Amino acid sequence: MKNRREFLKTAGATAVGVSALSGSAFAIGEYFISSKETKPHAEEKTATRWGMVINTKKLNEEVIHEITTACHTKHNVPDCMTFAEPKDPKRKKHHEIKWIWEEHYHNAFAPDVVEYLSKKLEHTPFLVLCNQCQNPPCVQACPTKATFKRPDGIVLMDFHRCIGCRFCMAACPYGSRSFNFQDPRNGLPDRLPTNPAFPTRMKGVVEKCNFCAERLAIGKKPYCEEVSKGAIITGDLGDEHSEIRKLLEENNAITRKSSLGTGPSVFYLV
Amino acid sequence: MNEKIKIIAGVAIFAVIFTCPLWINMGKAKEAPVPVLAEKAKAAKACILPKDEMRAKHMKILDGWRNSVVRDGQRIHMVKDADGKEKEYEMSLSNTCLGCHTNKAEFCDKCHSYASVNPYCWDCHVDPNAKKEASL
Numbered sequence: 001m002k003n004r005r006e007f008l009k010t011a012g013a014t015a016v017g018v019s020a021l022s023g024s025a026f027a028i029g030e031y032f033i034s035s036k037e038t039k040p041h042a043e044e045k046t047a048t049r050w051g052m053v054i055n056t057k058k059l060n061e062e063v064i065h066e067i068t069t070a071c072h073t074k075h076n077v078p079d080c081m082t083f084a085e086p087k088d089p090k091r092k093k094h095h096e097i098k099w100i101w102e103e104h105y106h107n108a109f110a111p112d113v114v115e116y117l118s119k120k121l122e123h124t125p126f127l128v129l130c131n132q133c134q135n136p137p138c139v140q141a142c143p144t145k146a147t148f149k150r151p152d153g154i155v156l157m158d159f160h161r162c163i164g165c166r167f168c169m170a171a172c173p174y175g176s177r178s179f180n181f182q183d184p185r186n187g188l189p190d191r192l193p194t195n196p197a198f199p200t201r202m203k204g205v206v207e208k209c210n211f212c213a214e215r216l217a218i219g220k221k222p223y224c225e226e227v228s229k230g231a232i233i234t235g236d237l238g239d240e241h242s243e244i245r246k247l248l249e250e251n252n253a254i255t256r257k258s259s260l261g262t263g264p265s266v267f268y269l270v
Numbered sequence: 271m272n273e274k275i276k277i278i279a280g281v282a283i284f285a286v287i288f289t290c291p292l293w294i295n296m297g298k299a300k301e302a303p304v305p306v307l308a309e310k311a312k313a314a315k316a317c318i319l320p321k322d323e324m325r326a327k328h329m330k331i332l333d334g335w336r337n338s339v340v341r342d343g344q345r346i347h348m349v350k351d352a353d354g355k356e357k358e359y360e361m362s363l364s365n366t367c368l369g370c371h372t373n374k375a376e377f378c379d380k381c382h383s384y385a386s387v388n389p390y391c392w393d394c395h396v397d398p399n400a401k402k403e404a405s406l
Contacts, residue, residue, distance in 0.1 A: 031333045032341070033335065033338045033344070033361070037347060037349065038338050038344035039344060039348065040343060040345055041345050044345075156340070158341060196364070196396050200394050202390070202394050217343065
């Protein structure tokens with residue numbers, strides 16, 4: 001007859017075996033296609049840490065309009081003003097979904113705002129979007145791992161997993177995230193996507209800029225960069241010879257709320 | 271013992287009422303729908319796996335696709351076809367699956383509604399062929 005010690009040994013070994021079998025690929029409890037059968041696109045753009053430089057000197061009303069429209073139409077971001085409900089324009093604003101938008105210096109950079117600001121900076125338009133933080137508070141807050149940081153620095157959302165708890169929105173110090181209080185297709189013309197190749201979202205899901213992960217995956221530049229006439233440049237912050245790093249070396253750049261330690265990857269040339 | 275008839279009658283009535291959904295609907299079973307292949311799918315001849323496997327596993331494949339694309343950043347699925355040749359497919363429901371199966375209503379919805387399956391794919395993912403219909 002087995003004694004207690006032997007029983008415990010066997011039980012321990014079994015537990016180790018079972019946990020080893022359910023390997024790391026199943027870490028989030030989901031089914032993956034075997035990595036032997038998958039690969040990225042041949043033209044995929046890669047980086048060790050994706051980053052963006054926004055040259056505010058090259059931003060004007062026209063360029064900003066081009067950029068925000070390109071991003072929002074290509075990603076099927078609903079226009080809150082076309083929602084049928086609520087009717088009051090002020091309350092409509094509560095349903096607003098935005099990935100990239102214009103913000104005043106005082107709002108974008110609060111509370112690190114300089115008191116006696118140069119007139120020029122005061123009237124400079126800023127484009128704000130998800131900062132793709134190095135140390136993203138939204139990822140820490142997400143209870144379902146719907147928001148996660150990729151090895152290349154992009155903070156991505158897996159909309160399939162989002163349960164709409166909005167912890168990430170509370171955690172994000174930049175207000176980069178929007179919540180779909182209603183079916184976002186209500187805000188699309190004829191309830192049809194403006195870009196049929198990209199999905200919409202559904203009611204009860206948070207959304208934000210995805211750094212055009214779907215574009216980088218096929219070797220293309222983000223939409224905003226493409227239409228920005230040189231105002232937006234993306235590149236590898238981890239590569240010291242990259243164009244973006246040279247720009248940062250040669251110019252004065254600021255980031256939003258750097259004192260919080262989130263490590264934003266979006267830089268503004270002023 | 272005087273209650274015997276009443277009990278038997280009661281049990282009989284109960285049995286009839288309880289089983290009525292079965293015999294009322296007897297012989298009225300609808301035939302299982304057969305998914306209709308679109309012209310493009312017919313022309314392609316083969317899906318990524320043999321028909322029977324696709325029928326049994328498509329939901330699992332799609333689940334794997336979404337996880338591999340979003341979480342792993344892999345976009346291409348390499349599958350060996352019947353001749354042992356390796357073929358590459360972009361893992362995309364709207365663009366790859368519906369690119370061939372252009373008739374979502376006849377191909378997907380028909381069986382799903384018969385089997386009372388309500389996949390939430392279409393809450394977000396788009397039927398790229400829907401636009402044409404709407405504008406007609």
